[in-house]
Amino acid sequence: MNNGLDDVVATETVMSDVDGLAGRLTIRGHSLDDLAASSRYEDLVGLLLDGFVAGLAQSEELAADLGEARTRVFEQLVPACAGLGPLSVTEALRAALAQLADGEDAATALRLVAAPAVLVPAIVRLRRGQAPIAPDAGAGHAADMLRMLRGADARPAEAAALDIYLVTVSDHGLNASTFAARVVASTHAGLTSSVLAALSALKGPLHGGAPGPVLDMLDAIAATGDAEAWLEAALDRGERLMGFGHRVYRVRDPRAEALKRSVQRLFASGGEGTGRLALAEGVEAAATRILARRKPDRPLQINVEFYTALLLEALGFPRESFTGVFAAGRVAGWIGHAREQALYGRLIRPQSRYVGPLPDRAA
Incomplete structure (x- = not known):
């Protein structure tokens, strides 16, 4: 019995392939x-x-x-x-x-x-x-x-x-x-x-509800002005850092990289939101360092939700x-x-x- 069906192959498909070890996503x-x-x-x-x-x-x-x-x-x-x-x-x-x-x-x-x-x-x-x-x-x-x-x-x-x-x-x-x-x-x-x-x-x-809480996390960090202290305290309380880690990917989520590039181009094209982007990039860097030190056996990098939150916020969608x-x-x-x-x-x-x-x- 495999609780959660991890590693159980339930079907063959031509739709998509998620290579969690290499960090690759193939769609048709x-x-x-x-x-x-x-x-x-x-x-x-x-x-x-x-x-x-x-x-x-x-x-x-x-x-x-x-x-x-x-x-x-x-x-x-x-x-x-x-x-x-x-x-x-x-x-x-x-x-x-x-x-x-x-x-x-x-x-x-x-x-x-x-x-x-x-x-x-x-x-x-x-x-x-x-x-x-x-x-x-x-x-x-x-x-x-x-x-x-x-x-x-x-x-x-x-x-x-x-x-x-x-x-x-x-x-x-x-x-x-x-x-x-x-x-x-x-x-x-x-x-x-x-x-x-x-x-x-x-x-x-x-499954699908984490992008909004990413913004809640960024707002809370912005209010304190100290990303590392906020992140350390959250981990000390046993809280999950929103937008980090994935059930399948053992390396960086390739969707996160595509969305990060998209956010960077969007903010560059309009000249707005650069402070929000700088905050997010600083939080990403700080959290990656802290998670690598505190959880060395668990690969925890940003997932698709992290920059999704910034992108949809910038486009005007409410959380x-x-x-x-x-x-x-x-x-x-x-x-x-x-x-x-x-x-x-x-x-x-x-x-x-x-x-x-x-x-x-x-x-």
Whole structure:
């Protein structure tokens, strides 16, 4: 029995490979570095779903179809979001997504890809007392998401930074949310059910909820002015340093490096946020030194969440929406895995070992 299923191979996949020892991420035959440097999110959607979704267009036609899907999602799902005010952003996103019918076709897949990009800005605006903004079907996916959030066009550098983020988090092996999607897909329940299961898994703080607390940590350190003293005290209290360490990577998370470069370019292009970036880089350096000294047997470097927090904050997303923005990137990976499981896999049905009391037996 392997508690947590560490090192258990549950499936074969063409989706992605996470090499934790070398610090490499391969997505459908391409390195993360190459994809982050050259791909729009629309291109990643086509790559991830290629061969899995019948009738899916490619290239600019796919971008146009995705723009149309954003429009249809806005018309169908956003009106009901006004009644979801008491829920968190992630819970409201899940409730709104549940209105989509299950299916396996290209229209269903693209609406599911479009939905978080449309719904997260709409939910955020409603929570601020603002009216949701309809999509621009002709805009790029990342640029349109920012326009729907702010009510104004994003600078090209900002749209490019969000594109890099969505690409970077689009798929990452058999993580908890992706495994949940594949379990549901193995029953042939449909894509919407699979995505809802994945989103519910992502909601848990051990999987998708850490970028916000990274900012809480940076705020607390900024207030004291002494990063090393704050970090040492936090470790003395037995607290985890947010944005450090990963279940798989034994070296630096390659996604963290891609996002750090993106943040640096974003701040350089706009001339703002340099103090926040300098603080984060100082905290990263101090924490890396302290963790290496105090936990020499555990490789604890920054993970994808550390610079995600700075990037999404700089783009104007509130902290409570970060999990939803993550879902906007990861949803295409969930769909690809779900279709791969439904097409080529079996019903996922592992065994358990009973360790409870046995019934009394007559002598």
